[in-house]
Amino acid sequence: MIDRIEHLGIAVNDLSSSEILFEKLLNRKAYKAEDVESEAVRTLFFQVGDTKVELLEGRSEKSAITKYLSKRREGIHHIALGVRDIHSEILRLKKLGFEFINDQPKAGADGKKIVFIHPRSANGILVELCEDRDEESVEEEE
Numbered sequence: 001m002i003d004r005i006e007h008l009g010i011a012v013n014d015l016s017s018s019e020i021l022f023e024k025l026l027n028r029k030a031y032k033a034e035d036v037e038s039e040a041v042r043t044l045f046f047q048v049g050d051t052k053v054e055l056l057e058g059r060s061e062k063s064a065i066t067k068y069l070s071k072r073r074e075g076i077h078h079i080a081l082g083v084r085d086i087h088s089e090i091l092r093l094k095k096l097g098f099e100f101i102n103d104q105p106k107a108g109a110d111g112k113k114i115v116f117i118h119p120r121s122a123n124g125i126l127v128e129l130c131e132d133r134d135e136e137s138v139e140e141e142e
Contacts, residue, residue: 006082007052015057043109078126086131
């Protein structure tokens, strides 16, 4: 079951200057910076109420964020929805005709298991499903 908007992912060209901008805009400091090697991105998180804002900077030409920014301007890249059981949500959504970019969840930033729904089956929006991961599942999926 989808139970919340977990975060909004925003693609940026320069994480350092964007951090300053968002600190001013949101009137708070980021609580976490993290490299996600599997996605070739550096992330920065801000907590805003029950939701987060994630800034994403590509770290190589292979990064989906780098490719995204080569075709588009900086801005919202994806919406992430929090779930309690990512595997059952994948099955439920597949039965309803949603297409996934990857069929199995993988380790993502901020202690989450993640999987992406392809934009072509979600009105052009990249949707990420996120589940809090425990340490045992991290080892299994990395």
